[in-house]
Structure formats: structure tokens, C-alpha cells
Amino acid sequence: MDPEAKAPRSVRDELLLAAVGLLDEHGPDALQTRRVATAAGTSTMAVYTHFGGMPDLIAAVADYGLAQFDLALDVPDTDDPVADLLTCGGAYRHFAIRRPHLYRLMFGSTSAAGVRAPARDIQTGEPERDLHPSLIHLVRLVRRCITAGRMRGDATDNREVMTIAGQFWAMTHGFVMLELAGFFGDDGAAVGPVLGGLGMHVLLDLGDEPAALQASAVAAQLRA
Incomplete structure (x- = not known):
């Protein structure tokens, strides 16, 4: 499901969409734990709690992109x-x-x-x-x-x-x-x-x- 379609969004969704936004606007170098957490309005610990770390968050960003690509x-x-x-x-x-x-x-x-x-x-x-x-x-x-x-x-x-x-x-x-x-x-x-x-x-x-x-x-x- 597209996290942008959820209301209200969970912390996990906020982290994912923050990462997608940073990637779109600034490129892959912007996908850093602290920057993603700050953009999502949460702590860096939340990245590990909801994704286990940046590798799994990055994989989730790719999956999100594939879902959007599918729709397009x-x-x-x-x-x-x-x-x-x-x-x-x-x-x-x-x-x-x-x-x-x-x-x-x-x-x-x-x-x-x-x-x-x-x-x-x-x-x-x-x-x-x-x-x-x-x-x-x-x-x-x-x-x-x-x-x-x-x-x-x-x-x-x-x-x-x-x-x-x-x-x-x-x-x-x-x-x-x-x-x-x-x-x-x-x-x-x-x-x-x-x-x-x-x-x-x-x-x-x-x-x-x-x-x-x-x-x-x-x-x-x-x-x-």
C-alpha cells in the first residue's frame, strides 16, 4: 500500500517518505540516518526500531519506487x-x-x-x-x-x-x-x-x- 495514502501516517511511513523526499531532492548522499530522522521529525533510534538500519530503509525506498513505477x-x-x-x-x-x-x-x-x-x-x-x-x-x-x-x-x-x-x-x-x-x-x-x-x-x-x-x-x- 502507498504510505502517502494513509491517514494518519505511522512513524515508519514518515521515515520512509522522508527518505524518499530527501532522495528525490538531494540525491543518494542525503540518505543518512540523522538526516532522515530529522526530516521525519523523530529520533535516529526510530530508523533502527522500524527498519533495523539504513540498509533495510534503503531497500524499502526502492520498493516504494517500484510501486510508484508500477502505477505510472x-x-x-x-x-x-x-x-x-x-x-x-x-x-x-x-x-x-x-x-x-x-x-x-x-x-x-x-x-x-x-x-x-x-x-x-x-x-x-x-x-x-x-x-x-x-x-x-x-x-x-x-x-x-x-x-x-x-x-x-x-x-x-x-x-x-x-x-x-x-x-x-x-x-x-x-x-x-x-x-x-x-x-x-x-x-x-x-x-x-x-x-x-x-x-x-x-x-x-x-x-x-x-x-x-x-x-x-x-x-x-x-x-x-
Whole structure:
């Protein structure tokens, strides 16, 4: 459950949200026991009482971020699954750009207080269960695209669906990380020609028709 939705909030919730706020505003170096406790209006002992220490609090921050990411990627379904897939990709990037420190922590590409968020091995999960939230959405959307005849493949073959979803995941995450690092500037100008262009090539290679794909791209752009 989202601790921000609780009223009144518990001390644990206050600590978690204080840590999230510090991370968003100041980056991972701000996740220190005293700073979190002060921001939450409590004592440093509360961090140990409710989390056992900063490593578990940092893990809870990452879990909070994953839950928020899940909500951000839950785009409404339309009768065009390819447009929905492209829209999900846009929502993915928007979250990362809006909350870069949280995004990096969620994926283990940065650490706070020398602690990295626990990694998740997607190979041990099953589609629609126990997977990284961003991959869960992609698996579902890829399955819809295959079922609708917009991609080649067998929608009942979990390994094939996971492989295709993993391709889109790697493509989007790779672009986002490069953008966050400043390699594509800070104005979003590379999104269309680089990420969008690559996505179009992948979808065509997977069997979509050019005219249908173009229509889906326009529909997704109108929803952005």
C-alpha cells in the first residue's frame, strides 16, 4: 500500500517518505540516518526500531519506487495494443526523467550510504507474477500485440513473450540511462529519432505493417 495514502501516517511511513523526499531532492548522499530522522521529525533510534538500519530503509525506498513505477506504467488499454506499448514506453521514460535518483536506486545503478537496493533476477520469475513491475507491463502488452497479429510469435509461449518484452525493456532502459547521464542532452530532442526510431525498427522486424505501425505511433503521440 502507498504510505502517502494513509491517514494518519505511522512513524515508519514518515521515515520512509522522508527518505524518499530527501532522495528525490538531494540525491543518494542525503540518505543518512540523522538526516532522515530529522526530516521525519523523530529520533535516529526510530530508523533502527522500524527498519533495523539504513540498509533495510534503503531497500524499502526502492520498493516504494517500484510501486510508484508500477502505477505510472499502468496506462489505459485501447483497441490498439501497439499504441499502448508505445505509450507505456513514454510513461517509462517520463518517470525516470522526473525522478532520476529514485529510478537509479531502483535499478541498482547507484547506492545510498554505500548500500545498493537488492537486485531482482527476472529469470526466476513467471510472466505476470514476481517480476520487475516495468517488465510485467511489457510482458502483458507484448502478449496483446502477438494475440492481435501485430507481432510474430506464440502468445502462449512464456519464454518467447518474455524474450520480446526483455528486448523492449533493455532498449528503453538503455536509452533512459544514457539520457540521464547527459549523453543525449537535456531537451529530449533525441527521444524521437533515437528511441522512437529504434522502437519502430524493432516493431517492423517483429512483423508489424508499416501503415498500421505509423497509425499506432501517431495515436501514442497524441496520448503523450
